[in-house]
Amino acid sequence: MKRMEIAIRAAKEAGIFLKENKDSISGLKYKGSHTNPVTNMDVDAQKIIVNMIKIYFPSDVILAEEEIGKNKSNKNMWIIDPLDGTVNYIHRSSIYTVSIAYMGEKALELGVVFAPELNELFYAKNKEGAYLNESKVHVSDKSDISLALVETGFSYKHREREKFIPIFSEILQHVQDVRVTGSAALELCYVACGRADGYWEYSLSPWDLAAGVLIAKEAGAIISTPSGEKLDIFKGDILAIAPSLYQEFIELINRR
Numbered sequence: 001m002k003r004m005e006i007a008i009r010a011a012k013e014a015g016i017f018l019k020e021n022k023d024s025i026s027g028l029k030y031k032g033s034h035t036n037p038v039t040n041m042d043v044d045a046q047k048i049i050v051n052m053i054k055i056y057f058p059s060d061v062i063l064a065e066e067e068i069g070k071n072k073s074n075k076n077m078w079i080i081d082p083l084d085g086t087v088n089y090i091h092r093s094s095i096y097t098v099s100i101a102y103m104g105e106k107a108l109e110l111g112v113v114f115a116p117e118l119n120e121l122f123y124a125k126n127k128e129g130a131y132l133n134e135s136k137v138h139v140s141d142k143s144d145i146s147l148a149l150v151e152t153g154f155s156y157k158h159r160e161r162e163k164f165i166p167i168f169s170e171i172l173q174h175v176q177d178v179r180v181t182g183s184a185a186l187e188l189c190y191v192a193c194g195r196a197d198g199y200w201e202y203s204l205s206p207w208d209l210a211a212g213v214l215i216a217k218e219a220g221a222i223i224s225t226p227s228g229e230k231l232d233i234f235k236g237d238i239l240a241i242a243p244s245l246y247q248e249f250i251e252l253i254n255r256r
């Protein structure tokens with residue numbers, strides 16, 4: 001059994017579990033502040049994924065959002081967000097995903113993002129293109145930033161939110177519109193399939209980013225930090241954007 005097959009099977013099983021048990025949310029806790037909730041559903045969805053991986057790849061290392069004593073490696077491991085969009089989920093929104101990636105020795109090897117209530121499965125393998133369900137996807141060819149629809153998100157950390165507002169204001173004045181969906185993984189996939197022309201956000205976790213970054217890259221997006229440096233998913237600042245918008249967007253976002 002190949003890792004991609006297990007990743008897709010696990011994402012679908014965990015996603016269907018989340019969808020079918022939305023009214024069984026309990027054990028609502030907060031990690032640090034009221035803006036960062038965790039529920040029994042995050043933990044139970046993660047168990048579905050981790051148990052399946054351990055059956056087929058018992059010696060694989062796993063980094064998962066709700067894992068106690070998270071592994072300290074940064075390669076040859078699974079990177080899992082069992083429920084990306086937790087705030088949306090606890091408010092009964094349908095905008096949430098399961099995100100599963102595998103980081104090899106030098107690069108991300110596979111990424112799977114499943115949105116169960118949208119019935120959308122995004123996936124990619126390194127150097128093999130990006131797909132939505134059975135169709136190959138590509139970033140948009142937008143070149144006029146005033147006509148660009150870009151996505152972003154608000155950090156759980158209050159001090160980050162205060163710093164973010166001036167940047168948000170600058171971008172909002174120069175693009176067609178800005179959207180915040182609450183799931184980094186889905187926002188990266190929307191850049192991959194051209195529904196959005198770019199996405200940027202700060203202070204994310206590696207599990208928010210890993211799968212969506214590979215999918216967006218394989219669909220032709222330029223991937224960097226918002227300041228134009230090489231992305232490190234373990235540092236959490238991300239820009240994924242259609243190539244023809246990159247230079248102008250970088251200049252805009254670094255005015256503040």
Ligand code: LIP
Nearest residue numbers: 084085086153154156182183184
């Ligand atoms: C969320 C991200 C989102 C970000 C939220 C949160 P979670 O991940 O997907 O983009 O704005 O602050 O980090 O916590 O729902 O897995």
